[in-house]
Amino acid sequence: MPLPQRITVVTLGARSVAALRAFYAAMGWVENDGSDETYASFTTGSLRLALYPIELLGQEAAPGDRVAASDTWNGVTLGVNVATREEVDEAFASALAAGAQAIQHPTERSWGGYSGYIADPEGHRWELAWAPWFTTFD
C-alpha cells in the first residue's frame, strides 16, 4: 500500500514537557488518558497533538542529527481556524492570558482572511485565523 494521505499525530519535541503541558492546560486544553510525565497528548478532530521530550524523540526521529537551536524558529506553523474575525481576537487575547507570546497581532491578510500569530513557551508558532470559506469545523 502507498503511504496513506493521513496525519494522525503531530508531536512537538519538548525541552520541558511540564512547561508545555502547563501552558496547554492553561489554554483549557484537555489531555487524553494515558499521559505521564514524559508524554502528553490532546485530541483535536482526527488528529492528536503530542508532547514528548525532544532528546527522546530525536533518538527515534533524527538519530545522529543536530537539533535546531532553541532560539530559532523551526519553520513550521500550526493553524487554528475559527468562525469569525471576532473569535480570532478573542482567542488571541485568551492565549496571551494563558501565557502565550504575542508574535503578530491579528490583521487582515492578502489571501482574504484575518489572522494573528502566537508562540507557546518553547516558540512553537500558532496562527489563529478566520478564512471566509472555512468557518465550520468537526
Add this chain to the structure above:
Amino acid sequence: MPLPQRITVVTLGARSVAALRAFYAAMGWVENDGSDETYASFTTGSLRLALYPIELLGQEAAPGDRVAASDTWNGVTLGVNVATREEVDEAFASALAAGAQAIQHPTERSWGGYSGYIADPEGHRWELAWAPWFTTFD
C-alpha cells in the same frame, strides 16, 4: 472565547515548494483546489497539510527571528498510523520508492507498537506507526 482545542492546518515552511509538492505527489497525495506555485495543501481528516515558502511564512510567523538551519532537525514529527504491522512495512517501502529518505527502519517499540521514520526531501520527519489501540481512521 478560549483558543479552541483544534488544529486545522499544519504548514511546513518550504525551501522549495516545487520539490516538496513533487515528493508528496509521488506518494500519491492529492492536492486541494486553489493550489498555486507558492502554496499547496492536502486534506487529511479534519486537518490540512500546507506547503508555503519558508521565507514568506517566516515574515508572518517569526518576523525578525532566525530560522533553524536546513541541516538540523526541526524538533517535530508527523505521524501516520496504519492498521497493521504489515501496512507499516508496505507504507515505508512505498515512501522510499517515492523518494523519501529512510531514517529508521520499522521496529518494535517499547510503548507496544511498531514504527519507522522517513524524511521528506527537506528533512521533515514522518513516523509510520501501528499501535494496537488505534487501528481505525476517519
